[in-house]
Amino acid sequence: MTLISTIGIWSKTGHCRWPRQRRCGAGFFGKSSDAFTLLELLVVLVLIVIIVGVTVPRFGMDLLNDPLKKSTRDLVYLIKGARERALTVAGGAMLSIDISAGEFSLTNPDPQAGATGQPDEPVSRTIELPDTITILSVFVGDGDRPATGPVEIWFSPQGMAGPFIVNLTDGSSVMGVDYSPFLTDIRIADEQLEPTTYELDG
CATH class of the missing domain: 3.55.40.10 (minor pseudopilin epsh domain)
Structure with a gap:
């Protein structure tokens, strides 16, 4: 008995039998669903830039004004x-x-x-x-x-x-x-x- 889904074909043994996918659980772009998306990485980078941009100048001013x-x-x-x-x-x-x-x-x-x-x-x-x-x-x-x-x-x-x-x-x-x-x-x-x-x- 097999289960057909939009991701692949699963056998009753639990092995992925989709011929064009490298591993089970892979998405349409060949990447694992557990991997970070490009959008998520961009959001993290933006947050880092904002934090650094706020804290570093303030630290520098405190040092200069001491x-x-x-x-x-x-x-x-x-x-x-x-x-x-x-x-x-x-x-x-x-x-x-x-x-x-x-x-x-x-x-x-x-x-x-x-x-x-x-x-x-x-x-x-x-x-x-x-x-x-x-x-x-x-x-x-x-x-x-x-x-x-x-x-x-x-x-x-x-x-x-x-x-x-x-x-x-x-x-x-x-x-x-x-x-x-x-x-x-x-x-x-x-x-x-x-x-x-x-x-x-x-």
């Missing part, structure tokens, strides 16, 4: 600016850190004749930290105690300066910036850094 991370990036850019400025003028560059005021300043303290033969004017750029961000500590050189007053770090005409560490905090989180002439890039960490930490990592 005062602690933004202040840390600004400090890193200023340090790189001091190094580049020192390489372009004969007098080097000075990075000043006012711990109590929460300010970083970049100046050319002793203008001399630059590459053009004309005196370079002092260049000053100041970064003022937001009210929610404070300078937690500053370590200069190999000192194991943080500085307590204004700090001046001189970048030579070769773009070099002694090692120093700056830790910023918003009261709940800390980010550390570590500069060393022996490192190719400025190190950033989401924790408080100290000279001993640098020695272990170096």
Whole structure:
């Protein structure tokens, strides 16, 4: 006894005997009824695109607007600016850190004749930290105690300066910036850094 359907011919043993179908339960297009249709896949892809489009920009904006991370990036850019400025003028560059005021300043303290033969004017750029961000500590050189007053770090005409560490905090989180002439890039960490930490990592 056999059963005839629009899908195939079934024998009483349960085996598919439709000659043009590869397997039982196959549809008109030769695909299993358990497989995803093209429409279903498109719906899933659209949902993924919508979710990513909503969450990623918001995450990116939160990252850019975070005062602690933004202040840390600004400090890193200023340090790189001091190094580049020192390489372009004969007098080097000075990075000043006012711990109590929460300010970083970049100046050319002793203008001399630059590459053009004309005196370079002092260049000053100041970064003022937001009210929610404070300078937690500053370590200069190999000192194991943080500085307590204004700090001046001189970048030579070769773009070099002694090692120093700056830790910023918003009261709940800390980010550390570590500069060393022996490192190719400025190190950033989401924790408080100290000279001993640098020695272990170096």
